[in-house]
Amino acid sequence: MLNGHTPANWTLTVFPHWQQLFTSIDQVFSLLKSPAENLQENSRGTVVLIQHQGHQFIAKRSKRQERHVWAQITSLYRKGEGTRTLHNMAKLYELGLPVPEPVLILEKIRYGCVVASWSMYCYAEGDACTCADAPQIAAMLKQMHQHGWVHRDPHVKNFLKNAECLAIIDCARARPWRSRRAQMYDVVLLNNCCPGSLVYYGITEADWWYRLAKTQNNLLQFWRRAKRAVNPWRYQNRRETPE
DSSP: OOOSSSOOSEEEEEOGGGTTTOOOHHHHHHHHHSOSEEEEEOSSEEEEEEEETTEEEEEEEEHHHHHOHHHHHHHHHHOOHHHHHHHHHHHHHHTTOSOOOEEEEEEEEETTEEEEEEEEEEOOOOEEOOGGGHHHHHHHHHHHHHTTEEOSOOOGGGEEEOSSOEEEOOOTTOEEOOOHHHHHHHHHHHHHHSTTHHHHHTOOTTOHHHHHHHHHHHHHHHHHHHHHHHOHHHHHHHHHOOO
C-alpha cells in the first residue's frame, strides 16, 4: 500500500484537534503500514483500523484515485478523494450532523495531480445499516436536506447504526445543494436500494420533483446498460480482475 522509507511528494493535512497526536508524514506512514486490522478490501479501496495512543481511527485508501487517470486530472480543480471526503465530513460535523470527527488527509501529488489519497477519521461503534433501518436513513436525509446538503450516494451501507443513533460514514459525494430535484434524487437512490423508502421521507410517487429525479435515474440506468451491451468484455473484465 505504501512503499519506501522516505515519503516523496506526499502532503499531510491534520485537523486542528489532532495536530499534537499526528506530527509527521513518517509517523502516519508507520501507522498505515501496520494497522490493527484490515477491515475491507475491494476494487474501490482499502479500509483499515488504526490504534494510536489510546484512540481508534478508520483510515481509507482510494484505489480509484490511484488507478483512474481522469480522477487524477480532475483533482487539479476538485482535489483528491480523501480531501473531498474529509472536507465534507468536517462541514457536516460543524453543522452538528452525526458524522465521525475528521482527523487527517494524506495525499501524493505528481505534476499538481493527486495520484494517491488516504483519509482518516475517528472510529465509530456500530453495524452497517440494512433496509430495516430505512426509516431512520430517510429521516437523516431529510435532516441533511434541511441543512442545505445532499448525500448523492445514500446506500444503506454508507450509514452506521449503534444503540444511540445513526451515523453517516461515507459522504465523499455529498455537497451543499438546496435543489429540490437533487434532494429527490437522494430519495430515488434510497428507494432503489430499499423499495418503499420514499414513504418514510414523507412523499409519494406522485411528487413532481420525485418523478423528475426518477426519470433522470432511469435514463442513467438505460445508458449504463447500453454501454455494457456495446462492450460487455470491458465490464466483465472489471468484475473478474483480482485485486
